[in-house]
Amino acid sequence: MRKIEHLGIAVKDLKKSNELFSRLFGKEAYKEERVEDEGVLTSFFQVGDVKIELLEATAPDSPIAKFIDKRAEGVHHVAFAVDDIYAEMDRLKKAGFEILNDVPKKGADHKLVVFLHPRSTNGVLVELCQDDVK
Numbered sequence: 382m383r384k385i386e387h388l389g390i391a392v393k394d395l396k397k398s399n400e401l402f403s404r405l406f407g408k409e410a411y412k413e414e415r416v417e418d419e420g421v422l423t424s425f426f427q428v429g430d431v432k433i434e435l436l437e438a439t440a441p442d443s444p445i446a447k448f449i450d451k452r453a454e455g456v457h458h459v460a461f462a463v464d465d466i467y468a469e470m471d472r473l474k475k476a477g478f479e480i481l482n483d484v485p486k487k488g489a490d491h492k493l494v495v496f497l498h499p500r501s502t503n504g505v506l507v508e509l510c511q512d513d514v515k
């Protein structure tokens with residue numbers, strides 16, 4: 382794992398949170414992107430060499446909707462950049478972690494992503510992401 386690629390923050394209202402985080406960082410989100418398969422509408426802020434991903438649910442069964450129902454708005458996941466996602470999946474599986482996806486899926490902002498179940502990572506939802514070169 383090379384570095385933290387982004388922090389995911391679950392929000393109820395992306396428009397309002399974009400305003401809030403724009404004020405916090407002193408700059409606008411550099412993009413918004415809908416990821417239909419995850420049931421999310423995202424926006425991204427660049428802060429140094431780390432990104433902040435805001436996530437609003439687009440469906441009631443979205444992981445973000447469930448998370449906010451059960452808990453509250455707030456930090457939802459930590460995403461780590463990896464060079465070879467298949468090799469990392471293999472390594473982590475052998476090390477006893479529970480990987481939620483058999484194969485990487487298309488994430489936001491040109492990434493291939495997989496998630497580790499928070500019950501195998503001390504309650505922290507971990508995302509791995511690799512640049513999608515296509």
Ligand SMILES: C[C@@H](C(=O)O)C(=O)SCCNC(=O)CCNC(=O)[C@H](O)C(C)(C)COP(=O)(O)OP(=O)(O)OC[C@H]1O[C@@H](n2cnc3c(N)ncnc32)[C@H](O)[C@@H]1OP(=O)(O)O
Nearest residue numbers: 389416419444447448457481488489494496499504505506
């Ligand atoms: C666009 C992309 C990108 O960056 O490119 C994204 O980030 S998409 C980001 C959105 N997509 C995802 O999150 C996909 C991966 N996530 C999932 O598959 C799911 O959200 C799970 C992590 C498996 C949780 O699913 P679900 O809530 O249905 O399971 P569950 O109700 O059985 O919950 C199991 C336990 O996990 C906890 N739990 C749920 N979400 C959690 C989170 N984000 N961090 C820490 N714990 C979490 C619940 O509170 C519960 O704890 P207790 O057992 O203590 O009650």
Ligand SMILES: [Co+2]
Nearest residue numbers: 389434460508
């Ligand atoms: Co993410």
